[in-house]
Amino acid sequence: MNNKVRVRFAPSPTGGLHLGGVRTVLYNYLFAKHHGGEFILRIEDTDQSRYVSGAEEYIFETLKWCGLEPDESAVHGGNFGPYRQSERKELYRKYGEELVNKGLAYYAFDTAQELDEMRNRLRTDTNPNPQYDHSVRMQMRNSLSLSKEETDSLLQSNTPHVIRIKIPDNETISFTDMIRGEVSFDTSIVDDKVLLKGDGMPTYHLAVVVDDYLMQITHAFRGEEWLPSSPVHILLWRYLFGEEAMPQWAHLPLILGPNGKLSKRDGAKYGFPVFSMNWQDPKTGEVTEGFKERGFLPQAFINMLAVLGWNDGTEQEIFTLDELAAKFTIEKVHKGGAKFDYEKAKWFNHEWIKKLPASQYINEVKKEFENKGLSNINHDYFERILNLVKERCTLLSDFYPQSYFFFKSPVEIDNTPIKAKWNQDKSAFFSTFAKALTSISDWNATSIETLFKQLAEQASIKAGELQLPLRLMLVGGKFGPPVFEIADILGKEETVARIHYAVDLFDK
């Protein structure tokens, strides 16, 4: 076995991927690339009752959009498959039985009712959540409390059962987390977790250990909600494959919403996306909005997630994926949970819209224009416009309101900003200007502006006083890029037509 870095992201296909999930993918990916290692995607679909159709496809689409393609997965292939735990079902039982044979685990025949009964019986104010552990295991129906004969006969008659790990009591288990350092637990408060379920599927606890071993995972990153169950996993490693073979672990801090743990409800409540892409629940039809559809660039989304809980030690904040891969180290991951800030997320997107040439996102924007009824847009013309207005756009969806006027002549113009100062002289100026424009031979922003200023001086009107009216004529509102640039792009004919139209309107 070589010592090449191998990491995995192991989602459970139960719905859309939210911020925290994508960040976990990202950190896995960055760590792998940083070390020239491999990034594996493993689907943890061991709970058939929670399976949601479409969720797996969604995960792959998200990775594609983000540019975080796995080296190995159910769709990318690889030598350590299958990469779906449901397809590995047969593998797990033998490890469970190996543990039972070694006396480190046991068969348990308790029904759901019996478990309820035990918990109700033991529940008190100081122990609201009784566990199935060393203190009660001998009172339950399992291969420890039952005789060998009873157990065998139950097994032979196919009595539904699970395999539980037999957690030793009074032992301290510790490990070194790459982010948190030394962490330890007392096993007497750990319960005898189910390893193999009644339906023959493994639980997460068994599956993650077996698969991380079989897939030769060297470093494992997961959310900090897993920290409390780490002693179970360590014991499993010790019992099955040896602790030396165990991957190094890093428990990532959680991403929080405005009120604690970030949930998709927060998105609806506070008006920001929490999923990477739109997710429609196949059962309820409910749609949860995604960053993609909100108008985020994948580069910005990734960048924002990367620095939510990580920094490279300098003051740099804008990073490309390649830069991140080059600079990412797990030691620089912050220990505390991070509250997601939508305002800052938007800032990242704005920065990326400005940084990238419009050609990188022109197709997405064009799609939106088409949806709004503007089709047959000339590609080069459109690209020029996007580059001109991009610094005013925070989201991709801002491009339409910032530039639709290039494609639609203003019809109703609100002239209140200039109404008080509009007079005969100005009206005359614009008529002269329009006429003069017709004969410009070299049509560009500078020549238009020069002409405009010359004529203004001849008419003894301050050029500044004429700029806002001109803007209103060409744009229809008090916004947009520099007026002469607009005239330049609009072209001679259209510019002149808009001026004539508006002069008539303002004169009324």
Add this chain to the structure above:
RNA sequence: GCCGCGUUCGUCUAAGGGUUAGGACACCACCCUUUCACGGUGGUGAUACGGGUUCGAAUCCCGUACGCGGUACCA
């Protein structure tokens, strides 16, 4: 309840015994610009609390508070 993890401006964070506690987002002011932005300059604003250790603590130790997570045949 018990166990674990965490805690620096409103938010994301830097500073791993000696700094006027730095940067970014947001906010405010001014400049640039006779649109809206971009940009520039400046400003408001933080080491949760209490004890130690030390010449010296945001930094190390202990306690408290608060937050989050876990306590399923879910992951």
